[in-house]
Amino acid sequence: MTSPLQQKLKISGPVVVTANRLADGAVVYLSADRAWTTELADATVTTSAPVAQELLAAAKGDRLRAVDPYVAPVRVAANGSVQPGNLRESIRSAGPTIELPATG
Amino acid sequence: MPLVKHGRIVADSYVRVADDAPVTDDAAVIVPAARFLADAGALVQRGTPTGVLWPNDRRISELAPWLDRLALVALAFPIFRDGRAYSQARQLRERYGFRGELRATGDVLRDQFLFLIRAGFDSLEVKKDADAAAFAEAVGRYSVFYQPSADGRVPMARQRLLSRSERSTAGAVQPARSAPAFVDSD
Amino acid sequence: MYLYDELDRTLVAERVAEFRDQVARRLSGELTEDEFKPLRLMNGVYLQLHAYMLRISIPYGTLSAEQLRMLAHVAQRYDRGYGHFTTRQNIQFHWIKLEQLPEAMADLASVGMHGMQTSGNNVRNITTDQWAGVAPDEIEDPRVFAEVIRQHVTLHPEFSFMPRKFKIAVGASAHDRAALRIHDLALRLHRNDAGEAGFEVMVGGGLGRTPFLAKTIRPFLPTRDVLSYVEAVLRTYNQFGRRDNAWKARIKILVHDLGVEAFAKEVEAEWQSMKDGGLALDPEVFAEIAARFRYPAYERLDDSPPALVQARRAERRFDAWVNNAVTNHKVPGYAIVTLSLKPQGGTPGDATAEQMQAIADLAERYSFGEIRVGHEQNLVLPHVAQHDLAALWRALDEAGLATPNVGLVSDIIACPGLDYCSLANARSIPVAQEIASRFRNLDVAQNLGRLHINISGCINACGHHHVGHIGILGVEKNDEEFYQITIGGRADEEARLGTLIGPAVRYGEVADVVEDIVAAYLELRERPQETFPQVVQRTGIEPFKERVYAAR
Numbered sequence: 001m002t003s004p005l006q007q008k009l010k011i012s013g014p015v016v017v018t019a020n021r022l023a024d025g026a027v028v029y030l031s032a033d034r035a036w037t038t039e040l041a042d043a044t045v046t047t048s049a050p051v052a053q054e055l056l057a058a059a060k061g062d063r064l065r066a067v068d069p070y071v072a073p074v075r076v077a078a079n080g081s082v083q084p085g086n087l088r089e090s091i092r093s094a095g096p097t098i099e100l101p102a103t104g
Numbered sequence: 105m106p107l108v109k110h111g112r113i114v115a116d117s118y119v120r121v122a123d124d125a126p127v128t129d130d131a132a133v134i135v136p137a138a139r140f141l142a143d144a145g146a147l148v149q150r151g152t153p154t155g156v157l158w159p160n161d162r163r164i165s166e167l168a169p170w171l172d173r174l175a176l177v178a179l180a181f182p183i184f185r186d187g188r189a190y191s192q193a194r195q196l197r198e199r200y201g202f203r204g205e206l207r208a209t210g211d212v213l214r215d216q217f218l219f220l221i222r223a224g225f226d227s228l229e230v231k232k233d234a235d236a237a238a239f240a241e242a243v244g245r246y247s248v249f250y251q252p253s254a255d256g257r258v259p260m261a262r263q264r265l266l267s268r269s270e271r272s273t274a275g276a277v278q279p280a281r282s283a284p285a286f287v288d289s290d
Numbered sequence: 291m292y293l294y295d296e297l298d299r300t301l302v303a304e305r306v307a308e309f310r311d312q313v314a315r316r317l318s319g320e321l322t323e324d325e326f327k328p329l330r331l332m333n334g335v336y337l338q339l340h341a342y343m344l345r346i347s348i349p350y351g352t353l354s355a356e357q358l359r360m361l362a363h364v365a366q367r368y369d370r371g372y373g374h375f376t377t378r379q380n381i382q383f384h385w386i387k388l389e390q391l392p393e394a395m396a397d398l399a400s401v402g403m404h405g406m407q408t409s410g411n412n413v414r415n416i417t418t419d420q421w422a423g424v425a426p427d428e429i430e431d432p433r434v435f436a437e438v439i440r441q442h443v444t445l446h447p448e449f450s451f452m453p454r455k456f457k458i459a460v461g462a463s464a465h466d467r468a469a470l471r472i473h474d475l476a477l478r479l480h481r482n483d484a485g486e487a488g489f490e491v492m493v494g495g496g497l498g499r500t501p502f503l504a505k506t507i508r509p510f511l512p513t514r515d516v517l518s519y520v521e522a523v524l525r526t527y528n529q530f531g532r533r534d535n536a537w538k539a540r541i542k543i544l545v546h547d548l549g550v551e552a553f554a555k556e557v558e559a560e561w562q563s564m565k566d567g568g569l570a571l572d573p574e575v576f577a578e579i580a581a582r583f584r585y586p587a588y589e590r591l592d593d594s595p596p597a598l599v600q601a602r603r604a605e606r607r608f609d610a611w612v613n614n615a616v617t618n619h620k621v622p623g624y625a626i627v628t629l630s631l632k633p634q635g636g637t638p639g640d641a642t643a644e645q646m647q648a649i650a651d652l653a654e655r656y657s658f659g660e661i662r663v664g665h666e667q668n669l670v671l672p673h674v675a676q677h678d679l680a681a682l683w684r685a686l687d688e689a690g691l692a693t694p695n696v697g698l699v700s701d702i703i704a705c706p707g708l709d710y711c712s713l714a715n716a717r718s719i720p721v722a723q724e725i726a727s728r729f730r731n732l733d734v735a736q737n738l739g740r741l742h743i744n745i746s747g748c749i750n751a752c753g754h755h756h757v758g759h760i761g762i763l764g765v766e767k768n769d770e771e772f773y774q775i776t777i778g779g780r781a782d783e784e785a786r787l788g789t790l791i792g793p794a795v796r797y798g799e800v801a802d803v804v805e806d807i808v809a810a811y812l813e814l815r816e817r818p819q820e821t822f823p824q825v826v827q828r829t830g831i832e833p834f835k836e837r838v839y840a841a842r
Contacts, residue, residue: 246305
């Protein structure tokens with residue numbers, strides 16, 4: 001859970017490229033056609049380091065839409081659904097683990 | 105890399121001399137610090153203006169003995185976030201009373217122009233053309249300031265003690281404090 | 291309450307316009323993220339896990355009701371209906387959109403609020419005692435000096451690109467409620483033998499990876515010299531602080547590397563060259579700023595009015611709250627009231643927009659329109675007439691703001707942690723909630739007495755865990771959350787850093803560990819008034835360590 005931005009690129013399993021959307025800071029994932037989606041289910045998953053490198057490079061070049069992209073681990077369940085690969089990514093994907101203060 | 109001096113883009117009348125290149129007598133020159141110190145006595149007696157490029161990790165006190173004979177001091181911003189030269193600039197102007205041209209070099213960007221002017225710089229080697237063109241806009245962003253500073257504008261604390269009529273002129277930029285020892289060729 | 295004038299507001303408005311332009315240039319791609327990031331940080335705009343976070347400056351923790359209402363408006367309009375009060379007396383909003391920031395900042399500017407210098411390598415919010423101006427034991431209101439310094443360091447051309455951030459605190463009482471010694475620069479106002487007021491100047495405090503307590507470099511600085519001296523310290527730091535390693539760039543490292551004497555000599559040499567220049571505090575200028583601090587027109591009232599005495603007898607819960615959350619005021623007949631933002635099940639330091647509105651209304655009604663923010667993440671109503679306490683309590687109780695746990699074990703100080711913050715290694719809020727739940731019985735909490743638990747989700751130590759009586763630091767091991775536990779820290783005038791008691795424990799065990807530590811304290815204390823840190827100082831950590839790790 002140390003920020004992946006400080007880690008060297010290590011791929012040992014399926015990964016996606018993720019970032020924050022420039023305009024509103026929302027969590028986004030790189031999907032087909034180098035588009036950005038807020039749905040992890042639509043993200044491009046790869047187990048290949050060269051592919052991940054290429055996707056990351058494309059993401060970094062997209063300075064108008066995404067900020068600080070990096071490669072994040074995912075888990076692919078038996079039924080093929082893509083889940084976040086660690087606690088940090090779970091929290092990014094699903095939001096804070098605590099109940100937000102009630103609003104009127 | 106456009107040079108902005110006293111608010112305008114101007115041609116640079118100084119020539120940067122590399123460490124081992126000869127210093128000619130027919131041009132205004134900017135000499136690297138080590139080179140300057142090794143030969144300072146001779147260099148300040150030249151017929152044309154002499155300037156020094158001073159690194160941001162050396163004390164200004166080392167340069168102090170020569171300041172009254174230097175036409176220009178260039179200070180360095182290796183990256184815009186490295187703000188050591190702001191302190192050097194203020195020491196040059198306020199502690200040592202340097203009145204020659206004070207130039208900012210390196211990673212000099214639009215959003216630092218106002219800080220640079222207020223710290224005492226009067227010329228900026230600007231990194232981006234678009235930023236140089238926007239100089240007036242950038243330094244015009246603020247009309248009020250809390251601190252006294254080199255650009256002569258009256259700080260807020262003092263402004264409050266002025267009458268209303270005096271206050272309206274207090275925000276205007278005064279002419280630069282520095283008076284070059286040599287005639288500018290711009 | 292400091293009244294901003296047209297000039298102050300002009301500066302803030304111009305800052306909004308500048309930032310609006312910078313955001314536009316970023317959104318259009320004219321500015322890269324590398325060029326934009328320091329600029330947005332200088333306005334308190336962080337990029338966090340889920341969204342941008344906006345940190346708004348609350349100078350020396352003082353707010354007007356009007357300003358608090360505006361914070362409620364920002365929470366509702368631009369965020370998700372709540373805000374978080376921080377350990378530096380500021381407020382944070384966690385769900386901000388960059389493209390809406392110029393509007394939000396324009397709204398805040400209309401009441402003189404901004405995010406200037408709440409981030410970035412500049413001088414941050416100057417903090418002080420949340421009871422400043424009303425505490426019986428202070429010699430003078432430190433906030434006037436805090437304001438003088440604040441103005442001087444705001445958009446200061448020389449000190450906007452320093453090696454790292456710089457945090458200043460000002461205090462004016464022997465009992466330190468502002469955690470002075472964990473600051474880069476601390477100024478403690480006191481009187482010398484001749485009765486003159488001056489500052490003890492302390493430099494080099496700071497937590498994080500290498501925690502240090504600040505050291506005195508000048509025992510007495512006349513008040514007229516405070517600005518020039520602060521500049522000398524800042525200039526010394528700006529020139530000689532390390533630039534090569536962000537973890538070693540704070541002034542505490544410089545002081546440690548040079549040694550306190552050598553460091554002090556550098557500052558003195560710099561100061562000697564400038565002390566009689568334009569920064570000597572002009573009495574006229576000082577008086578003008580001091581005059582814009584408006585103090586309430588207090589009535590002449592008696593202490594312990596009969597209505598209050600009766601109400602305390604009649605309602606046990608009210609009495610418990612008065613005992614816990616109400617303290618003596620320097621003016622007879624008045625009281626200082628602390629509003630706990632640590633209700634059971636809540637997030638420490640959070641307040642909803644509705645609560646903020648309610649507090650603003652109550653402040654207008656009962657506190658001359660003024661609110662304070664404390665570094666323990668609670669709020670204060672500083673000017674409450676004692677005869678109003680019962681009515682105030684009823685309203686606070688209804689709004690969930692009257693939990694009588696101020697300063698107790700469940701009044702936990704916690705950073706947002708991994709639930710929000712991109713720097714975090716582990717979560718802190720659910721840990722705080724679980725611990726608070728174990729001690730939800732108020733009689734139990736009362737019996738323990740003053741007990742500060744501080745939780746940080748990473749080594750940046752925004753929860754100030756190093757100086758907690760019990761400090762909890764989240765770390766990561768093999769993708770799992772673990773927590774290091776320290777005990778015996780203190781943030782007051784006897785400041786000390788806590789001591790690690792043993793190996794880090796898992797997320798699920800932290801609350802059990804805290805219960806064990808508390809149980810050990812109860813067994814070890816020689817009388818109820820012996821506080822937790824006093825016991826730790828007397829016994830050392832061994833008995834606690836044994837108790838916690840015996841079965842683990």
